[in-house]
Amino acid sequence: MLKGHQSWIFENNPKIRAVGTVVGPFEGQGPLANDFDIIHGDLMLGQDSWEKAEKTLLEEAAKLAIENAGLTQEQVNFFIGGDLMNQIISSSFAARTLAIPYLGVFGACSTSMESLALAANLVNSRSAKFVLASACSHNAAVEKQFRYPTEYGSQKPPTAQFTVTGAGASIVAEHGKGxxxxxxxxxxxxxxxxxxxxxxxxxxxxxxxxxxxxxxxxxxxxxxxxxxxxxxxxxxxxxxxxxxxxxxxxxxxxxxxxxxxxxxxxxxxxxxxxxxxxxxxxxxxxxxxxxxxxxxxxxxxxxxxxxxxxxxxxxxxxxxxxxxxxxxxxxxxxxxxx
Incomplete structure (x- = not known):
């Protein structure tokens, strides 16, 4: 239901039934390490490119969220996701693997809540029973695309930020606890x-x-x-x-x-x-x-x-x-x- 000018109220109370989080080695050294499901020790994740590694991050997070929700991929109605790569290829190629009806979105770093808001709206309106919402990024892939490859060794100013290597996914459902x-x-x-x-x-x-x-x-x-x-x-x-x-x-x-x-x-x-x-x-x-x-x-x-x-x-x-x-x-x- 529309509330005010640009907000939605979800009167049917959609629930986040389960989540999955996967991060890289640098994130695993941080203060929130114990709150992530999977921490990889290698930025490549066994792949032959940074971009393929990012796709793998998302696939793992998505499958973990689905499993934690007690569902199969076939039971999930829609997958909404995005990333920072050109044409959101990490999410689109992960959608190829997951074989779930897919809506790709791009909000840059706002994508996590964009996908969650859209997932909740679909479930709230009874347009879906289960929706997978996600977002992902990979430090080396993003730095290469938007700034300089990490191998270049460029100096960064104090205002610069460090791109997180990680993927987060949630299953939004009609009912449940939590x-x-x-x-x-x-x-x-x-x-x-x-x-x-x-x-x-x-x-x-x-x-x-x-x-x-x-x-x-x-x-x-x-x-x-x-x-x-x-x-x-x-x-x-x-x-x-x-x-x-x-x-x-x-x-x-x-x-x-x-x-x-x-x-x-x-x-x-x-x-x-x-x-x-x-x-x-x-x-x-x-x-x-x-x-x-x-x-x-x-x-x-x-x-x-x-x-x-x-x-x-x-x-x-x-x-x-x-x-x-x-x-x-x-x-x-x-x-x-x-």
């Missing part, structure tokens, strides 16, 4: 004129604040309704800008209840990640891994996940275009303790 997808707010494009691909946080922060503001307005709630509001991957630079914008727009968010996935997955003291993490896999694995486990333990009851995306491409960057950004928000609530 986390309920309560609502979603679909973001709009916000472009502040930034052209630097090494400063994604600054580019995306205004979009995150715009979507949060829209969510609160559409649902007529205060930020304190949530135990936690978490943005996708603004990392340190974007997080600080977002906090300044909250103050400017008089959005009363308690900073002890506002985190960013890009600041959570790595250890700043021990891992060289500049400003923090980014990539489609960032908010996917933090949400479906760490945050879901906290909710299932009863530590969090209501959270708002606002995944952020910079919608540039190598072509647009080479043509001197600015970076259009977007953020999609999904609210999750724990109604039944498992």
């Amino acid at each position: 986390v309920t997808v309560k609502s979603a707010t679909i973001g709009r494009i916000v472009d502040m004129g930034i052209t630097d691909p090494f400063n994604m946080g600054a580019a995306m922060a205004p979009a995150a604040v715009d979507t949060i503001q829209a969510h609160l307005r559409d649902l007529r709630i205060e930020p304190g309704y949530y135990d936690l509001i978490v943005t996708g991957d603004l990392s340190r630079i974007g997080y600080e800008i977002a906090c300044d914008l909250f103050e400017k727009h008089k959005i009363q968010i308690d900073q002890t209840k506002y985190y960013d996935c890009g600041m959570m997955i790595y250890n700043y003291e021990e891992q060289t990640v500049q400003s923090g993490a980014s990539g489609c896999g960032c908010s996917a694995v933090v949400t479906y891994g760490h945050l879901m486990k906290r909710m299932l333990k009863g530590e969090l009851k209501r959270i708002l996940v606002v995944a952020t995306g910079a919608l540039l491409s190598p072509i647009s960057f080479q043509q001197g275009e600015t970076i259009p950004c977007i953020a999609h928000a999904v609210s999750l609530e724990m109604e039944d303790k498992i």
Whole structure:
């Protein structure tokens, strides 16, 4: 059901029945390592290219979510997913393997919540019983496409971010116990004129604040309704800008209840990640891994996940275009303790 201008209320309470998270070795050295299902010790995952390794990440996460839900691939009605590769090839080639009716989406790093919002809407409207939602990224593949190959050894500025190697998947179902997808707010494009691909946080922060503001307005709630509001991957630079914008727009968010996935997955003291993490896999694995486990333990009851995306491409960057950004928000609530 449409609520306000750009939000959906899921009155039939679709559930996240199961999840699957798979990450690479660097993520396995971070503070959230115990919250991931599979940690690979090799970036190649036994494949002969970074791109094939990324596809494998997603296939593993998807199959794990389906298995954890007690389903077969044939029982899943639709698969919604996306990534950062040209023509979202990681998701499309994984869909070839899974043989599930497929909807490919691209929201850059906002894809995790874009796919989840669309999955919940399909289930809520009774257009599907089970929908697989996912997002993935691979550090070496993404760096090669958007910036410089890792072999090049280029120096990065402090504003740069480190792409997460990981895939997160969830099964959204009509019924079940656990986390309920309560609502979603679909973001709009916000472009502040930034052209630097090494400063994604600054580019995306205004979009995150715009979507949060829209969510609160559409649902007529205060930020304190949530135990936690978490943005996708603004990392340190974007997080600080977002906090300044909250103050400017008089959005009363308690900073002890506002985190960013890009600041959570790595250890700043021990891992060289500049400003923090980014990539489609960032908010996917933090949400479906760490945050879901906290909710299932009863530590969090209501959270708002606002995944952020910079919608540039190598072509647009080479043509001197600015970076259009977007953020999609999904609210999750724990109604039944498992």
